[in-house]
Amino acid sequence: xxxxxxxxxxxxIRLEGxxxxxxxxxxxxxxxxxxxxxxxPASGKAVTAGGTVTSANSALEKEPSKVNEDPEGEGWFxxxxxxxxxxxxxxMDKDAYAKFVDSL
Amino acid sequence: MTDTLLRTPLYALHLELxxxxxxxxxxxxxxxxxxxxxxxxxxxxxxxGLFDVSHMGQGFLAGDTAALERVTxxxxxxxxxxxxxxxxxxxxxxxxxxxxxxSRLAGEADMYLVVNADTKVGDFAYISEKLxxxxxxxxxxxxxxxxxxxxxxxxxxERHSPGISALTFMQVRGATVAGAPAIISRTGxxxxxxxxxxxxxxxxERVARALLGExxxxxxxxxxxxxxxxxxxxxxYGHDIDTTRxxxxxxxxxxxxxxxxxxxxxxxxxxxxxxQAIKRVGILPEGRAPAREGxxxxxxxxxxxxxxxxxxxxxxxNGPLAMGYVETQFAANGTPVDLIVRGKAMPAAIAAMPFVxxxxxx
Numbered sequence: 001x002x003x004x005x006x007x008x009x010x011x012x013i014r015l016e017g018x019x020x021x022x023x024x025x026x027x028x029x030x031x032x033x034x035x036x037x038x039x040x041p042a043s044g045k046a047v048t049a050g051g052t053v054t055s056a057n058s059a060l061e062k063e064p065s066k067v068n069e070d071p072e073g074e075g076w077f078x079x080x081x082x083x084x085x086x087x088x089x090x091x092m093d094k095d096a097y098a099k100f101v102d103s104l
Numbered sequence: 105m106t107d108t109l110l111r112t113p114l115y116a117l118h119l120e121l122x123x124x125x126x127x128x129x130x131x132x133x134x135x136x137x138x139x140x141x142x143x144x145x146x147x148x149x150x151x152x153g154l155f156d157v158s159h160m161g162q163g164f165l166a167g168d169t170a171a172l173e174r175v176t177x178x179x180x181x182x183x184x185x186x187x188x189x190x191x192x193x194x195x196x197x198x199x200x201x202x203x204x205x206x207s208r209l210a211g212e213a214d215m216y217l218v219v220n221a222d223t224k225v226g227d228f229a230y231i232s233e234k235l236x237x238x239x240x241x242x243x244x245x246x247x248x249x250x251x252x253x254x255x256x257x258x259x260x261x262e263r264h265s266p267g268i269s270a271l272t273f274m275q276v277r278g279a280t281v282a283g284a285p286a287i288i289s290r291t292g293x294x295x296x297x298x299x300x301x302x303x304x305x306x307x308x309e310r311v312a313r314a315l316l317g318e319x320x321x322x323x324x325x326x327x328x329x330x331x332x333x334x335x336x337x338x339x340x341y342g343h344d345i346d347t348t349r350x351x352x353x354x355x356x357x358x359x360x361x362x363x364x365x366x367x368x369x370x371x372x373x374x375x376x377x378x379x380q381a382i383k384r385v386g387i388l389p390e391g392r393a394p395a396r397e398g399x400x401x402x403x404x405x406x407x408x409x410x411x412x413x414x415x416x417x418x419x420x421x422n423g424p425l426a427m428g429y430v431e432t433q434f435a436a437n438g439t440p441v442d443l444i445v446r447g448k449a450m451p452a453a454i455a456a457m458p459f460v461x462x463x464x465x466x
Binding site for chain 1: 136140141142327392393394417419424
């Protein structure tokens with residue numbers, strides 16, 4: 001059972017149990033154009049989304065183009081252990097994010 | 105502000121081709137087409153790419169064209185018929201007001217000039233003022249300019265302009281392309297073999313469609329134009345050179361005629377011919393992270409010794425690359441430096457340019 005939420009910075013966060021996977025949305029990937037470099041956070045790093053990085057998608061270092069090809073799948077950036085799930089619940093769901101993108 | 109932007113004669117075609125349009129030098133220009141910057145860049149190096157550069161400033165100089173030497177250190181009087189040369193437009197102080205191309209068609213008295221888009225109005229006013237009484241400059245901002253670049257550009261253009269393959273690098277001639285009268289030079293801004301084609305605005309769309317109809321040709325936007333020229337080590341005016349730099353600092357002394365160097369008869373000659381504190385160099389970062397314009401360059405002790413003026417990712421190089429200014433004692437190829445990217449020192453080295461070997465047809 002997983003749940004996906006979106007930020008106004010065009011990141012998606014998929015929560016499965018205690019672990020959340022983070023990437024950028026299709027809209028963001030298309031707006032950025034060809035991604036040629038991704039700097040990934042080190043494991044253990046605390047990030048602003050309210051959690052600690054458990055692993056990063058090191059495949060992106062060799063193949064940053066995965067971000068363009070499959071931003072909401074193979075192009076994920078890193079996984080997090082969330083410190084506060086209530087923050088996650090406040091983020092936009094799929095419909096709200098779609099409306100947000102339409103408003104831009 | 106969008107409604108005040110100018111459009112080239114190919115504006116409708118860009119939209120039809122699915123271009124992403126951005127404001128550039130007062131024009132609405134295609135930054136990329138659906139293929140994207142990476143593919144457009146690689147396609148140009150592999151086959152042929154068509155660029156709309158109609159925003160650049162074209163014009164014709166009539167009268168005593170040698171008077172152009174008042175504002176450029178290039179050897180204007182030494183220009184042979186049928187040849188194009190690169191020149192720097194200098195301020196009274198000898199700093200770089202712009203860079204431009206000048207040429208003379210065989211049998212023509214007038215000189216044909218192409219200056220940068222962003223600076224064209226000011227440049228032409230400046231040249232007119234400085235050459236007053238000697239020569240008259242007529243702007244032709246209504247003309248279109250297309251660039252067809254890449255190893256297969258010659259095969260493509262030969263089909264639409266029979267005989268054009270006889271031109272060699274930096275030669276220019278009057279010709280017809282797809283039936284339209286044109287000024288065609290074997291020049292470009294990519295490091296590849298290729299041509300620049302000046303035509304009437306009214307003919308632009310027909311010529312562009314004829315060239316794009318060839319299977320080797322893709323339309324290429326400003327994004328790939330920038331990565332191609334950076335790999336070729338070519339300056340972007342307003343970034344890599346500007347009115348705060350002289351030709352020697354800009355590593356552009358090759359563009360000054362030998363006779364002009366000996367005579368020291370151009371603005372700022374004494375300073376330009378003397379020792380320089382800083383110099384434009386190529387820079388290769390060691391990792392994968394690109395260093396953008398404005399990135400500070402430090403020596404290995406952490407002292408800031410310069411700044412990046414152009415930087416990004418080179419698709420053909422398959423890695424990051426940059427250009428910038430460093431203190432002259434650090435300008436030798438191979439000198440290790442650090443680039444300060446988001447507060448972190450990223451190892452890099454001063455490198456020879458071009459980063460990707462040029463393939464001009466000499």
